[in-house]
Amino acid sequence: MASISGANVKRITVACEAGMGSSVMVAKQLAKKLKDQGVTVTHTPVNQLVAADQDVVLCHRGLGGRAKQALPDSVIVMFDMFLGDLKVAQMIHDIQTDGEITGD
Amino acid sequence: MSNFIPSGDGGHTGWRAAVQKLGGNLAGMVIPNIGAFIAWGLLTALFIPTGWIPNEGLAKMVGPMIINLLPILIGYTGGRLVHGQRGAVIAAVATVGVVVGTDIPMFLGAMIIGPLAAWVLKKIDAVLDPRTPVGFEMLIGNFSLGISGLLMAMLGYSGIGPVVKWLSEQLGAGVHALVSAGLLPLVSIIVEPAKILFLNNAINHGVLAPLGVIDSEKLGKSIMFMIETNPGPGLGILLAFWLAGPVALRGSAPGAIIIHFLGGIHEIYFPYVLMRPMVLLGAIAGGATGVATFMLLGSGLVATPSPGSIFAYMAVTPPGGHLVVLLGIALSAAVSFVVSWFILKTSKSTDDDLAAAQAKSRKLKTGAAE
Numbered sequence: 001m002a003s004i005s006g007a008n009v010k011r012i013t014v015a016c017e018a019g020m021g022s023s024v025m026v027a028k029q030l031a032k033k034l035k036d037q038g039v040t041v042t043h044t045p046v047n048q049l050v051a052a053d054q055d056v057v058l059c060h061r062g063l064g065g066r067a068k069q070a071l072p073d074s075v076i077v078m079f080d081m082f083l084g085d086l087k088v089a090q091m092i093h094d095i096q097t098d099g100e101i102t103g104d
Numbered sequence: 105m106s107n108f109i110p111s112g113d114g115g116h117t118g119w120r121a122a123v124q125k126l127g128g129n130l131a132g133m134v135i136p137n138i139g140a141f142i143a144w145g146l147l148t149a150l151f152i153p154t155g156w157i158p159n160e161g162l163a164k165m166v167g168p169m170i171i172n173l174l175p176i177l178i179g180y181t182g183g184r185l186v187h188g189q190r191g192a193v194i195a196a197v198a199t200v201g202v203v204v205g206t207d208i209p210m211f212l213g214a215m216i217i218g219p220l221a222a223w224v225l226k227k228i229d230a231v232l233d234p235r236t237p238v239g240f241e242m243l244i245g246n247f248s249l250g251i252s253g254l255l256m257a258m259l260g261y262s263g264i265g266p267v268v269k270w271l272s273e274q275l276g277a278g279v280h281a282l283v284s285a286g287l288l289p290l291v292s293i294i295v296e297p298a299k300i301l302f303l304n305n306a307i308n309h310g311v312l313a314p315l316g317v318i319d320s321e322k323l324g325k326s327i328m329f330m331i332e333t334n335p336g337p338g339l340g341i342l343l344a345f346w347l348a349g350p351v352a353l354r355g356s357a358p359g360a361i362i363i364h365f366l367g368g369i370h371e372i373y374f375p376y377v378l379m380r381p382m383v384l385l386g387a388i389a390g391g392a393t394g395v396a397t398f399m400l401l402g403s404g405l406v407a408t409p410s411p412g413s414i415f416a417y418m419a420v421t422p423p424g425g426h427l428v429v430l431l432g433i434a435l436s437a438a439v440s441f442v443v444s445w446f447i448l449k450t451s452k453s454t455d456d457d458l459a460a461a462q463a464k465s466r467k468l469k470t471g472a473a474e
Contacts, residue, residue, distance in 0.1 A: 016371065017124070017127075017128055017131060017302055017304075017305050017371075018128075018131055018132065018135040018305055020135055020136070021368075021369050021371060021411060022369050022371040022372065025363065025367075025369060045128065045132055046128065047125065047128045047129060047132060047185075048132075048185075060302070060371070060374075060375070062301065062302045062374065062378070063124070063302055065121040066121050066124060066125055066128075069121065080375050080378075080379075081353075081356060081375050082360070082363070082369075082371065082372045082375065083356040083359050083360055083363075083372070084355065084356040
């Protein structure tokens, strides 16, 4: 399982199907919460993920298979809910407190 | 980690990922161009003879936009996905061959020839690049694109165009047979579950919308745009989760309703359904109710409402159609709410409260969730 320590997370990419709808929404929320940590959050279609572009990929579990196929060695965090997801909350917490983030 | 939400297997790479990927590519060609579709839709709604403010001069833009501009944009975008700017350019050239070969909007044809032409050029570039002498890059680059673009346009004109036209006619005839037999609402049995598997864009932009534009160009409206995009079923489901869902989920439902119904991001309700798969019955019943209402009352939209928000719906509804469209959406929301509410009430089990308690304790532990 790929993992990374919270303090090393500087770039997060949120992936969704089109890269223009739900990922933008999640990215905006996330960027607001991680502003103080200096983390940049971008969004992209899951088909266009590039390994070098980010430290952590965030996507819905339903698209997780494709994200994993594209980036087998990256830290991919899969969430279940677009609002108030516990794993996303955990990840934010880990970044803020330098916890260990393990991909799915 | 999140075993409190058994929403399917994130590691799957089987058929679902493959279909999603194909659909993602189709949607990837269309979605970046939705703004152009909206421009065309508004133009149509306003200026055609049955529009709000008919204007013969301005209505002249309607035809060229749907027949030429939109397919070429789709082909261009498809080419760009495969082979960057050069792929985009050759794809646009090749798409013209498909477009002039027929008299219907050639979206499917553009989705085939665009990526194909770009792929061919990618192969050609791979052969020529290492052999190109210094200083000849531009000359060879321009002419390899120009010549292969010409050939691909010819292939599009004589090969792909006619085949796709025939295929579109068969698909369209199939759909119209469903409509005249009154069976169109049954399509919801396929569409609603497929949506939940994140095939929503593939179904709408890959299949239904291309059929819809053919109708819309001829008749000024099409029901095809309303099958996948109806925000009613999702609204009903979210309302049901708000009032009767697992306790841990109730809090997020009102926010999700706003994002779904007003913002048009349908993805937000999929996870709720994945958590209680029986609720799919509510989605299907609601979807079928909406389609039946639209079908019986002869409703249609002029363009695809994307994203599927109530505002987008109202914007692309032709004059005089608003009450029926609102009625269909309201009925589908009501039916999906009642069915989902019933399922949630009756399937309530003790593990719900357990899961909620677990979630709560984890929240307290991490102190990070809101």
